[in-house]
Amino acid sequence: MDISSGTGVAVSVEVIRALVRGSVHDLCVPGHEPPVSPPGRPAGGTHAPCRRLFKLLLQGSCRFDCTYCTLRNSRWDLSLTPGEAAGLFLGMQARGEADGLFLSSGVGDDTESVMHDLVETGEILRKQGYTGYLHLKILPGAGRADITDAARVADRISINLEVPSAGRMSEVTQVKDYRSDLLTRLSWIREARPFGHTTQMVLGASGETDREVFRRVAWLYGRMQVSRVYYAPFRPLPGTPMEDHPPAPFWRAWRWYQLDSLMRTYQFGPAGLEVLFDGDGMLRNQDPKEVLAEIHGPVDLLTANRTDLLRVPGIGPQTADRLIAERAAGGIRDLSDCTACGVNLKRAGPHLVLGGRAPAQRPLSDFTA
Ligand code: SF4
Known part of the structure; x- marks a missing residue:
């Protein structure tokens, strides 16, 4: 079965369903990404209000091999062209089914080509007069010019670090290079859109401690001008090499959001927060602010x-x-x-x-x- 998009292009419902399903692990809450920069910092760009966010992958296959991901090493023929993706979203917007778009993608065989398509989708939307919230994913290994273009066309851009260090990355992938594929791109993103970009950490997938995550997150907020870090507790997915790995408890992500609030909203410096970690470098299942109050009296x-x-x-x-x-x-x-x-x-x-x-x-x- 096909459905007609806002630009009259017919798109397979099965393909759309698969690409929507594939996008669920990317986190984005537009109302909770700061609309303006903190005092004294440069502006982070426009940020239109959005209540019905449509999340979609442009391509459902990926050449990377992250052990927790169902898209790893996939060669599925699941993809939309920029025209199809833009038309699909505009049709939904016209019917009142969506008022914001989060567009991500598997990396496919050719990073540059997929990244071009992500940017082109955004450009088509803007040319068609769409002024609402648009979040574009930056792919690992993306080119600098594409990052600059994505920052120009989107309200928010993001690249997912997922783990706190190169050492931890080697626990979950033999292909992705932490420094060149992610950190170098992150520094380009910072230049293209300071305080207008986000990232995501997966908790419990790489054997990392909370202290390791904390030091990376403090660096992201302090040096890389990230506007928001999202935290996803690891869930073992059927068919992946980690399907028998124990899941991270939900409370761990909840405590991370509370700790994140102390960094972003309360602007507590990293030095004063190091006391929150136990001898194993982990957070306890207690509100970090309560822990601080108990420690300081x-x-x-x-x-x-x-x-x-x-x-x-x-x-x-x-x-x-x-x-x-x-x-x-x-x-x-x-x-x-x-x-x-x-x-x-x-x-x-x-x-x-x-x-x-x-x-x-x-x-x-x-x-x-
Ligand atoms: S790069 Fe992203 S989509 Fe590709 S395997 Fe890793 S987590 Fe999955």
Whole structure:
């Protein structure tokens, strides 16, 4: 069965289904990639709002051999031309079925040709007047000119590192070269679209520790101007060499998103976060902010600086700023004053003191001069 695309081109439903299925492992949440750059950093490009993201592979075969991936060493005749992919999406957009496109691909036999097709799909969409969210995958080994073109036409671009180092990469592929296929391309991406690109790490596929992942992620945010790192827990897929490998627990990815938030939203430096890892270099299954609060002990609401306040569970950046302003105006005299600033007392209470004492032990009169 074929369906007619927005440009009148007929596309096989079976091919489309297979290419959509193949795209599920790529992560992208447009509303949670920063629309603008952090203060003081260069702009990361436009970022149209998007609620119905359509994810699609342009080609379903790959010459690489990643041991966890069903596309490895595949030679399936599953592909769309740029015109077919653009037409398919425009048809869906016209019917209200999608308002954003994430376009990825297997690498096929010829990286350059597939990368050209990805960029050309984006160019067709823009020429047809599409102004919504467009995310283009950068393939391992892609050429510099194609990366520049992809950055020009798309709202976001990304290359997936998947593992934290060349040593770990050798655990999952004998073909892909971490430095030249990925890190060199990442540096070109940074130049083409600073703070407008993302990447993805697979947790538990290469025997890596969380500390190794952390050091790579800190480098990505600090040096490579990545706007967002996604974390996928490893799942063994039937038919792959790792089908009998144990899956990573879901909580590991959840704790990684919490730790990532401390780096991106709270802007905690890497040095202060190294304490989160146990002797084996792993995170424990506990909110990293709770762990930090336990390690550093109670924070005094009347004297703590912003960094110390931010370490308290239940106090975020805006709440910390409101607390400091209210404190300067003499408005913090008891815990009840904090709730008006947005403090979640259920979480924060056990980690706070007022004037050196647990709040419940200190009479209100102590604070009324
Ligand atoms: S490069 Fe990507 S698509 Fe190809 S085998 Fe590796 S993970 Fe799969």
